[in-house]
Amino acid sequence: MRNQDRRQRLQDAAIEVLADQGGRGLTHRAVDTAAAVPPGTAKNYFPTRQAVLRAAAERCVELYDEVPRPVPADRESLVALMGALLADVAGAGRTRLLAYLELQAEAARLPWLAAIVDGIAAADFAAFEQAQRAAGLPVTPERATAVTLALHGALPHLLAHAPRTLAATGLHDPQGFARDLLTATYGPPAR
Structure with missing residues (x-):
């Protein structure tokens, strides 16, 4: 899987986690699980929780622009x-x-x-x-x-x-x- 594909998969997984578990449930582990990737993958792409939030928000903007x-x-x-x-x-x-x-x-x-x-x-x-x-x-x-x-x-x-x-x-x-x-x-x- 290419890096950009995996990044987008993680962003989409972060959106799923936010929807399913709310902001408190947004962890690297939860994103890894939702994306079905090895543990630590989300942290590798998005080192902090704020980076995960930013990635989810940027993906929401992309999805909005595609509507x-x-x-x-x-x-x-x-x-x-x-x-x-x-x-x-x-x-x-x-x-x-x-x-x-x-x-x-x-x-x-x-x-x-x-x-x-x-x-x-x-x-x-x-x-x-x-x-x-x-x-x-x-x-x-x-x-x-x-x-x-x-x-x-x-x-x-x-x-x-x-x-x-x-x-x-x-x-x-x-x-x-x-x-x-x-x-x-x-x-x-x-x-």
Whole structure:
């Protein structure tokens, strides 16, 4: 296995460990086990816990950059896009998002880590503003920010999958939540 392949495998394993065990569970041994590599491999690539955190954060940025960003043609396609993104939290995106939230918690105490993960959130605000504009909505920076913050705020609830909270917030129906969010922010669709 090439060094770059092994490095990425270790980074992906660190993301898995963060998602499964949280920040406290992120150890070299746990990363080695998750990556199915000989003991000491993670320490060889990432000598300190902070180096492992940095590697996981950098990989999260890479994975975020690889996510396709379709451009919605209208309000309904934006609802469908937002609904699909919210539904993905319980599916394929779950591990990455859990790891990202763990990294954000760690970043509250580590400014150098905050600088890395901040790029993801900043890009999200720009991407969602662009999507709202493409959908033909009367976008202002404040409205675009409110929509993005609402989507971000929904993530922990979707990850926890608490049925009463999901029902109380409308998140049990991601498309309905997205539609209601746009109606609350922009008013009802024009007829």
